[in-house]
Amino acid sequence: MISLSPAEENYLRTIYNLIAEGLEKVSTNEISAAVNTKAASVSDMLKKLAEKELIDYRKYYGVSLTEEGRKRALHIIRRHRLWEVFLVDKLKFSWDEVNVIAEELEHVKAPLLVRRLDEYLGFPKFDPHGDPIPDEFGELSSKPRILLQEVPVGQSGKIVSVSDSSAAFLKYLDKVGIYIGAKVLVLEKTDYDGSQELFIDNQKKVFVSKEVAGNIQVMLHPS
Amino acid sequence: MISLSPAEENYLRTIYNLIAEGLEKVSTNEISAAVNTKAASVSDMLKKLAEKELIDYRKYYGVSLTEEGRKRALHIIRRHRLWEVFLVDKLKFSWDEVNVIAEELEHVKAPLLVRRLDEYLGFPKFDPHGDPIPDEFGELSSKPRILLQEVPVGQSGKIVSVSDSSAAFLKYLDKVGIYIGAKVLVLEKTDYDGSQELFIDNQKKVFVSKEVAGNIQVMLHPS
DNA sequence: ACATTTTTTTAGACAAGCCTAAATCATATA
DNA sequence: TATATGATTTAGGCTTGTCTAAAAAAATGT
The missing domain is CATH 2.30.30.90 (Ferrous iron transport protein A (FeoA))
Structure with a gap:
């Protein structure tokens, strides 16, 4: 399993979140706004992610995640949301302060770290915003x-x-x-x-x- | 206060640690070994850090930290060691596993995060290896x-x-x-x-x- | 003191990620 | 249906941080 750069991870998580808003494809411009980067740069990155078969990308049309891409995105989101729980539950941040910090922490990869953190936090099922935390297989089960x-x-x-x-x-x-x-x-x-x-x-x-x-x-x- | 890239921070911390081993200057090769990067690349980076007045650099001679560089290094080391304490005290890692993980975590910059973490850990004075944790002004507690x-x-x-x-x-x-x-x-x-x-x-x-x-x-x- | 070896620096190249400007595609409307 | 408008992509360029190969400086040994 090839490892992704922080930038790639950011795009992947962003695409997942945009698509999860209901639609089944996202436009370059929407991504561009969400990652705060010029559309031209987004195009470049989309080409790269398509190359790696993490997204389905048709020029001038839109983007969706492949199965692999979705799984990767959920792993990133898992890290992101676990850190959010940590920041709120343990470090007493308020739920609206934590997103920015979690965006940095989520790229720390050590796999054992994530598992230990999960355990330490008591296997939380939802982040401070109420969003569900994927399990370590990348499953978004609301199942307990x-x-x-x-x-x-x-x-x-x-x-x-x-x-x-x-x-x-x-x-x-x-x-x-x-x-x-x-x-x-x-x-x-x-x-x-x-x-x-x-x-x-x-x-x-x-x-x-x-x-x-x-x-x-x-x-x-x-x- | 201009912010440093993770790479620059790594060099700075490494240089501090090498110098703290007693000497008052470090060679390019020593740094090269410590950061696991070719000497040529180290030369490039040293030029850049000298430009920013974080190190004193004389070609073919050696490197030492400026006052500003030392302070920056101690801030990075503070983050590094606080995370080590977290990993050992809270997540139950053993003290020989934590260095690698802390090297990733130390580059997360949110200043409030570091203060809250410090507080949460009970303002520890030493990391799990017994090395002192600088305070938020970059001062080392000076008991001999x-x-x-x-x-x-x-x-x-x-x-x-x-x-x-x-x-x-x-x-x-x-x-x-x-x-x-x-x-x-x-x-x-x-x-x-x-x-x-x-x-x-x-x-x-x-x-x-x-x-x-x-x-x-x-x-x-x-x- | 000179030649050899080691260390360090320079030169030139490359990938990643971003940018701006220009070209191309899609579409909405007159 | 032709065209104006907006979205997207391409082309070309920049910076950062790395590399290899070669040159230059320093150190070492005889």
Whole structure:
């Protein structure tokens, strides 16, 4: 996955936001206004982004995002909105001050940083403006994440994170075949000790204890 | 006050750090190694920084910071070290992981951000490596720090920083029970090889070689 | 003290991102 | 439907920060 420059990221996020305003394509001029850059420069950049297959670009017509472009944009927006939460919740900025600062912070790429920040903030679902925060797969789910513990029998979902990232825990997960992104279906629950039987990727049955299930977060599938 | 590009800031911080290692000028090659850039490019940049009167630059001779350059460098270092504190204290990174990330974060300029961050972190005086954090006027708190090597027998102090932050060294320190903030009393010194016997936290005796003692900085207790 | 080696600088090139000015396309209207 | 108007693209140029290759200066060794 090639990495994008701050400028490219800015365009991508801007295009996403403009399109999310309802339309399905954006004009060069609209982008130009939004990124505060002359239309000629925007044309240049659009050519480059089209080259990289992040946008669909037809001259004199308009721009939309490719699937890849959309995913990238959502990752950038995720960083942006998490920083906004940080600025408001922790540093006591007001919600109308944070956009500018978040525009700088969003380009800091270290992936572990974003995950830790997310965790530190308590996995917020919405930014201070009420906009939803995409998950780390670039999914904009309004669907809540819940602990595997809490998933009812018969429900399935995707494993999206773990709270305990000790080597021992990760090794254990690996051994039993559980990984971030895996599909998980809860087959059975034992009231007595809270342990569960899972069906991973429609393939493999796994038993997990209550402790383990309490350290795994799941995004529910529409059931 | 003209604002500097991330690249310029990097050079400035690097030059400050190299000079702080004791010398009073730095060579092009040393800078080149530290910023991971060819010497030719460094020459270009030095010319530019000299133009802006941030460094004193004599061709083929070496570089030092002007008063203004030093102040700028300390502001950058302030940001850098505050972010390091954030990463370790709040996001639970370990102290040897944070430098790279802080190098990105340090270039985010919003001045209010830095002040709020400082406040949020409780106005820390030292970063996770024990290096002092300049105040917002670019002043370093001036309690004297000396090398453990130089501490006389019978004197005690607090370990405030290490010069070598390689994983190997940090692991070694951990093993023998030395850490940033530990109280250390010098029990004995061997003239022959410069090794020392230490008493850590009034609890544990430790032998260290001259090499090790030369990489540890101590703030003396008023004796 | 001179030759060799190392360090540093200069010269020339290139990519990224921006700009202005001019050309081209799309469209709204008379 | 011809044309004026506005949107968009192209052409050409600038700055920043990098590079390689070659020249110049400094340091080193014999």
